[in-house]
Amino acid sequence: MTQDLLTTPITADLVQGCLETEQTEAGLLPHRLPAWARAQSSDPQLAMVEAQPSGVRLAFGTRATRIELDTLPTKRVYAGAPPRPDGVYDLLVNGRLAGQGSVAGGSTMTLDMMTGSMTIEAGPPGTVCFDGLEGDLKDVEIWLPHDETTELVALRTDAPVEPAAPNRRRTWLHHGSSISHGSNATSPTGTWPAVAARxxxxxxxxxGFGGGALLDPFVARVLRDTPADLISVKLGINLVNTDLMRLRAFGPAVHGYLDTIREGHPETPLLVISPILCPIHENTPGPAAPDLAAFAEGRLAFVATGDPDEVARGKLTLSVIRAELARIVEQRAVEDKHLFYLDGRRLYGDADTEELPLPDRLHPDPATHRRIGERFAALAFTDADAPFGLHA
Incomplete structure (x- = not known):
């Protein structure tokens, strides 16, 4: 059937949700950070996660009943841990989920969490196919796997493709950690930000960058320079589980971060979100480390290795960070009427840990992603006086 299909070159104008695309030997690689920002970090973790296309989608109009997309995925394997499932591609037709699929094969990145080593074995591209679609003109989005680096190789359809219709929705720019990136969600439209956006x-x-919400100045400048109608930043967990800074540095860093964003968005609604509940780090500092006992059983879980007695000397915990973020936003909101604060425990708190505990003690499961997304939508978009006022 493939030989009867039309091939449309995959160009940057078909890709939404990224800031830059790179032409590789295989195809088009979406980047969620521009090259100048990537050049300011030598962290291999950030280099990996910014190229994982959370929230990135192909968008176009077509009458096609069959769509084929060739991609070259890079799959992650953690040495000693169970295999990870293949990444999922979500097909949305006129805004509704109409199909899902995966691409087998691809390259393999093997990570050893005990030693920090990483190796990559090259592999071939594969194809995800969506068939049996209605033949009417429709808006199509193919959301790429949120946690699987994906090079776009070829797009084939049985009807012509045209650019996506102009977006009439407000653009929501969100920054956060692996939880915002979508860790443990089963599909790209199942991450809590995607649920909330819908x-x-x-x-x-x-x-959202796994392990990368670290108050990096270059990320603040990216937020400053990216067009947006609504902005949110979810800060805290990575600063604790990396044990990156102390309280003395944290407060001024947050002020500087918000100052930078405001240089480009002086009156855009800006919502600061503190961490969701994470029992291991509520009152125990980082760094976090793999739980060796769980690892020996083939399970991935984390423990906090810091000393609670060091909080008095400035070490950060989630409780400390929430108090400081609330104080900073309250202080700044006196003059900045478009700045808001949301306690992350309103998204996932004590009662939720009883019903839906964090499987690896850091990241929510798919059901919890849905709950967080639904609660965020209510608190930020639809409740009376919500910061993002749905009908404002």
């Missing part, structure tokens, strides 16, 4: 009638631009 309910809030917003076009998501996700700058």
């Amino acid at each position: 309910l809030g009638e917003a076009a998501l631009h996700n700058l």
Whole structure:
């Protein structure tokens, strides 16, 4: 059937939710950070996660009943841990989920969490196919796997493709940690920001980076320079589980971060979100480390290795960070009427840990992603006086 299909070159104008695309030997690689920002970090973790296309999608109009997409995925394997499932591609037709699929094969990145080593074995591209679609003109989005680096190789359809219709939704620019990136969600539209964006009638631009919400100045400048109608930043967990800074540095760093964003978005609604509940780090500092006992059983789980007695000397915990973020936002909101604060425990708190505990003690499961997304949509978009006022 492939030989009867039309091939459309995959160009940057078909890709939404990224800031830059790179032409590789295999195809087009979406980047969620521009090259100048990537050049300011030597962290291999950030280099890996910014190229994982959380929130990135192909968008176009077509009458096609069959769509084939060739990609070259890079799959992650953790040495000693169970195999990870293949990444999922979500097909949305006129905004509704109409199909899902995966691409087998691809390259393999093997990570050893005990030694920090990483190796990559090259592999071939594969194809995801969506068939049996209605033949009417429709808006199509193919959301790429949120946690699987994906090079776009070829797009084939049985009817012509045209550029996506102009976006009439407000653009929501969000930055956060692996939880915002979508860790443990089963599909790209199942991450909590994607759930919230759908309910809030917003076009998501996700700058959630696994392990990378670290108050980096270059990320603040990216947020400053990226067009947006709504902005949120979810800060805290990575600063604790990396044990990156102390309280003395944290407060001024947050002020500087918000100052930078405001240089480009002086009156855009800006929501600061503190961490969701994470029992291991509520009152125990980082760094976090793999739980060796769980690892020996083939399970991935984490423990906090810091000393609670060091909090008095400035070490950060989630409790400390929430108090400081609330204080900073309250202070700044006196003059900045478009700045808001949301306690992350309103998204996932004590009662939720009883019903839906964090499987690896750090990251929510798919059901919890849905719950967080639904609660965020209510609190940020639809409740009376919500910061992002759905009908404002």
